Amino acid sequence: MNVRFIRDDGEKLALTLADGFVEKSTDDYLPAKSLRTSMFTYSGDDGGQMVDQNYDPWEITFAGFLKRTRANEVWAIRQKFMTFFAKRHNFTAVFKRSDGVTMAILKGWVSSAPQVTLSGKLDHVQNYSVTLTFGDPYLYAYEEDENGDQVYSDTITVPKYDDSEDDQGYASSAGGYVYYGGGYVYIGAKVMIPVFTIDSIRDINPVWRVTGQASNPKITNLTNNKALQYDGTIPAGQELVVDCQNQIAMIGTADVTRFMSGEWLTLDIGQNKIRYDTDEANDTTSSTLEWNRVLG
DSSP states (O other), rough: OEEEEEESOOOOOEEOGTTTTSOOGGGGHHHHHHHHEEEOOOTSSOOEEEEEEEEEEEEEEEEEEEEOHHHHHHHHHHHHHHHHHHHTTTTEEEEOTSSSSSEEEEEEEEEEEEEEEEEEEEEEEEEEEEEEEEEEHHHHHEOOOOOOOOOOSSEEEEOOTEEEEEEEEETTTOOEEOOOOTTTTEEESOOEEEEEEEEESEEEEEEEEEEEEEOOOEEEETTTTTEEOOOEOOOOOEEEOOOOOOTEEETTTOOOGGGEEOOOOOOOOOEEEEEEEEEESOOOOOEEEEEBEEEE
């Protein structure tokens, strides 16, 4: 299982044989997570009760050895390794499994300084190790475009709700529209409320994108009754980007989080029904939700 790292400034490092890195063991790359339990014990009685459980940050050590036929080549790789894992940076670790699936761990920082030591008396073989702590203790699906930039693994377009239809349909993932009253599927009606399934081990806080013009755009998950609204008008040609996981909203370089109202959107495991509304008839007719599946 090859691993590579992306630093928050865009710099990248791959721990692959082609780059002079030989992994000692990939089995230890994904150690067991540490579970933190909040509980209380009964006063004057046996036992107690669990209140809540959460995963601690995930600490992972990456180790192996550097190998080249010439000592000066190994020393150059050593310098690259030591320089890359600098303090005060955040890192993403990207793994490619033997079955071809790529996954990533996010929000890592160096918690044990990178080390490179000589392997015996041979300075063209040197041991390396670095320990990162990941603040987000989950494995996410990871995909890239043709330029090597990360893209979201899942995207869905949410059309603007049109209440002029007498019968309100729910769009299925197959492209048809399911009428809950009529019990049949047909193609060609106006799109109303997309229905889709989240295949994940936990719920998702997606990224919501709206291109203007849009007046007071609002997104609602009818499954869990969480709704989020931008209180204002997005000018034509500009895009509102709302990161529901990090709870920040931007239009271009402007932070507009203070204009958000409601609850940060959550997509539940299983089926979700999403509705998109705006105030004006000539507003843009759709918005987009994007997210990465949680794999482990």
